[in-house]
Each structure stands twice: as structure tokens, then as C-alpha cells.
Amino acid sequence: MTRNPDAPVMRAEGLSRVLEGEVAAVLVREASVSVHRGEMVAIMGPSGSGKSSLLYLLGLLDRPTTGTIWLDGQDTSGVSDEEMARIRLEKMGFVFQFHFLLQEFTALDNVMLPMRRLGRLSEAEQRERAHGLLAELGLEEHAHKRPGQLSGGQRQRVAIARAQANDPVVILADEPTGALDSHSSLVVRDTLKRLATEEGRAIISVTHEARFAEAADRIITIIDGKVQAAG
Template sequence: MSILLETRGLTRILPVEPPVTLVQDANLAVKRGRFVTVIGPSGCGKSSLLYLLGLLDRPTEGALIFDGVDASGLSAEERARLRLEKIGFVFQFHFLLPEFTARENVMIPIRRLGRLTDRHGRERAMEVLESVGLSDQAEKTPDKMSGGQRQRVAIARALANDPVLLLGDEPTGNLDSVNSERVVNLFRTFAHDQGRAVICVTHDQSISAAADRRIHMLDGRIVSGD
């Protein structure tokens, strides 16, 4: 399996007085086909690292090589395009648009990317909804679905443009154990069967136990990675 994502001395310091270091000298390599969790106490920099890996934030120092491209030097427009094309995000809260159906929510990033016709975009939306077991919920709005179903719609939306990297920030934080297990199984499938890299920040022991690799953070630093 080839390396998809590599960081070299990645550091993020907030320019306040006194300066606050969120991530310090992070060196990390993640291969395709791997399911990785980032764990550690609250406030240790897990989410800050995830936002750097997902190009939502810029490092103060260091390099981030994503799919062969040094993303740390890209313009804001180039970073946004790279995120849209190759990275999917799943957060603790689903952030679905309440007035849109499940299918319409999944079609939002497809339309933003603009590679597919509307008909093919609808077909792609149905394809990813089916992959998370929700094709029968496609025409329902979020208020007509359970919490677990809404989170799986959010996962389908993250997969809409067929990303090579899927990032989760406490993606099971609002789910019961049954739905948490469903999400874990989906993430394992996306990594092992589809060749994506999946990286999740989590406090959920079931996710951590199911991962191929666990990255431990403390005080903004990566202290171990089994």
C-alpha cells in the first residue's frame, strides 16, 4: 500500500499573546487502505491535527504532502479544490440541510465539483446512499430519520466525490452503541475494501479498538503510533 499522506514537522501556533501551540512537530505517514484513529485527552490537539490534515487550517511550520502534492504551499483556491476532489469530512454533528432530502444533501458536493450532469449526479447520490444502507431513505428529509440514519447520510455525503481520504471528528459522539458499530464497520470497509485512507479523532473505544493503527497525542505532540 502506498503512502497517501505524510507530514514533516507539522506545527500550528496561534498568533496570540502569549502564543498557543496547538500541534507541535508532527511527523506522520498514512497509507491507503488503512483505518487510523487519533486518540488522547481533551485539548491535546487531536482536532487541530485533523484540520491540518484536511487542509481546513494552514500550518505555521512544516510540510504536508498529500497524494504527491506539497499542500502547504497551495493557494486558498487550490486547497479548496483539493478538498472538494479528494477529501471527505464527517463530524460529530451531521450538518445536513433540514429542508433537503437525503439524496439532495448528498448531491451538494457533487454539484459543487461540477463533473457530473444532474442525472448522473442523482445516480451517484443513490449509489453512495446504497453503500451506507440508506437507498430506501433517499427522499426523506432529516427530521424523518433517526440519528444513526442522519449520520450515515452525512457519511454518504462525504463519499459523494469518491475521496481518497475520509476524515472523522468524533463521528460517533452522538450515536448509541449499535449505530456506532455500524459506522465503524463502514469505515473499515472504506479503508480495507475500497483502498481509501480513513483517519478518525475519537474518544470511542470501539472505534479505537477496530482501527489498524492508533496515533496517541499529548500536549500537541504525537507521542506514539502503534
């Protein structure tokens, strides 16, 4: 398939997410979003506005009630759960507020986990790539430490290395600096920005921090589940 280099790497049209019940809860209302390679986008809004719900839809972690998402030119609507999991593993990386590193594994092994699941590289190639990703983030000397031996900022950088493991086109982050001190927050923010500007990844991040949003190329504002602005 021929790719248009100017086309968005992710495009969502008319996304809604409704939880059925006696009174239906509308989490996201007809949101349309597009993100290009090399672009860092921040999603902002009040608590309970639907920021994380929108991110989970864009990350294919939740299915929309209505609407369509195209990722790297592929229409993801109607694909099986198994195929959806494969798309996430191949094309997406995730960073959450709480790093979700496996405590019994070293930093190196945590970074290797997505590569092992995908199974494209040999064990030696996986280890070499994981070492390289940690080195890029200044963590080479901590490769064989477990998460409990690392600071909060270091753990989050390991999570960012893990998010890059399978060379994704999009990295999605949910409040990635929410549990960090101010210095570590800036390091994580600048790391994500570098991945966009230098490596051409699309970065989509939910944040409530103005200093984080300052680094974004665009801010998507969402209120009561509806996108108010995307510029």
C-alpha cells in the same frame, strides 16, 4: 505523474500550529504522520490534547504554522486558498460529530451537494451516484426523507455517503460516533472500516471511544499537541 503504490497517500512532516498572542498557544507540536490507502487510523488523546487541531491540519481546513503536507503526491504548502478548496473537494471527504446535513434538503440532495460543487458529472449521473451510495449504506428507502425524519445513526450514514460523493482518497472524521447510541456507533465504525478495507480509502478519525479505536489499523496518540505514538 507516476504514483508509487507503496507510498503513503498522505504524509505530513513537522506540523506545528501556533496561535499568536501575548502568550502563544501551541495547538500542535512538530507532528509527523503518514497514512496509506486502505488504512484506518484513529487519533486519540485527552481532552484538549490537540486531536481535532491535528485533524484540521491534515484535512487542509487549517494551515500549519510550520511543516508540510503531501496529499496523493502533491505538496500542498504554498497553494492558494482557492486551490486548497479545490483539493479538499476533489480528494477529501469529511464526517463530523454533528452531521451538518442541510435540513431543508433530502438525504439524496445532501449527498449530491459535493458533486454539484465539483461539476464533473451531469445531473442524472450525480443522482445515480447518490442513489448508489445511499443504497450501499442501507438507506435507499430513505433517499427522499429530510434529516429531521431520520434517526441519528441514519443521518450520520448519510453524512458518510456525502463524504464519498467525489470519490475521495482520504476521509477524515472528527468524533463521528460521539453523538450516537452504542448500536449506531458500531454501525458507523464498521462502515468506515469497510470503506478502508474494501474500497481502499484512507480513513483518519479522531475518537475517544476505545471500541471505535479497536477497529483501526493504527492509533496515533497525541498529548499536549505532541504525537507520542503512531503505531
